[in-house]
Amino acid sequence: MLFRNTNRLTILVTLVALCCIVIMFFLGFWQLDRKQQKEARLAQIESRQDANPLYLSDVVNDPDAFVDFPLQITGELRDELFYIDNRLKNGVAGYEVLVPVITDYDMVMVNLGWVPGTGSRDELPRVLLPFTQQHLGRIYVPQDNTLINETNFNYGRFPVLMQQIDFTEIEQHLGRDVLPFTLRLDPSPDANFVRDWQVVVMAPERHLGYAIQWFGLGIAGLTVFLLTAIKTMQGRQD
Known part of the structure; x- marks a missing residue:
């Protein structure tokens, strides 16, 4: 009975560890995807910065296509x-x-x-x-x-x-x-309002930093898991 309970506990711990490792790698790739989205948005803003002003007749049917x-x-x-x-x-x-x-x-x-x-x-x-x-x-x-x-x-x-x-x-x-x-x-020197619009709250570099952190944690967790598994198997063989 004790051997069976030990096996069940080992399987449970293994599943939890693998789930945590998968989640950390998933979060790393998600941060990379967010980085690409922010870079695309900043590039869009830059490309539309010097465009001639539009009029409502140009955008009223599809405002989403004319953001920025x-x-x-x-x-x-x-x-x-x-x-x-x-x-x-x-x-x-x-x-x-x-x-x-x-x-x-x-x-x-x-x-x-x-x-x-x-x-x-x-x-x-x-x-x-x-x-x-x-x-x-x-x-x-x-x-x-x-x-x-x-x-x-x-x-x-x-x-x-x-x-x-x-x-x-x-x-x-x-x-x-x-x-x-x-x-x-647009900003105006005689305006009574602050108009420094922050379109992208978090810079792409921040997302890259978070991705590196998540990948680092995932690699560390995977390393510990593999070393523990190898040590356990060696112990059983002895």
């Missing part, structure tokens, strides 16, 4: 502010501020940029809207964070505090359709 391209729209900023919470700049907590602009192709949500918080989430910072009707920026399609499910049900009451850019919720507040992308305004 410059876009110029015309319209008046409406005084219906959306504050996107938990945005950090240099360790300072603040908000990104979005406002709708009425165009010939429904509303476009314009991201004015970042402003610091007041120190209390119960008091949103006051902002001054630009007076111009010409708005130039970059097309950006935000990704949903499935871990965030908080919803602001005070529809129609402004300003609106949100945890992420959710077009369905924005439409509920505005009572009309909005186009499924945002316009991140």
Whole structure:
């Protein structure tokens, strides 16, 4: 009975060890894949940096195909502010501020940029809207964070505090359709907002570093496993 239990324990330990080694190698390859994705995105941004500004008629049917391209729209900023919470700049907590602009192709949500918080989430910072009707920026399609499910049900009451850019919720507040992308305004010396847009949060080199770490752990785990297995087999032969 003791021999049988020992064999079962050995098999279980072996399976757990192999699973851990496979997971570590998988995470290493996943980090390499993320590195390639980031490099492709940075190359895309670079290639579209100096492109001529597009107009809504060019992109309205397929905004995803024109991410990072410059876009110029015309319209008046409406005084219906959306504050996107938990945005950090240099360790300072603040908000990104979005406002709708009425165009010939429904509303476009314009991201004015970042402003610091007041120190209390119960008091949103006051902002001054630009007076111009010409708005130039970059097309950006935000990704949903499935871990965030908080919803602001005070529809129609402004300003609106949100945890992420959710077009369905924005439409509920505005009572009309909005186009499924945002316009991140270009930096301006007279703007009251910070507009140093960070498109890629983690540099490709960081992903490479993580991949090397995971591969190193996998190789170390595999080495220990093989040495232990060889030693065990030699012990049984003796």
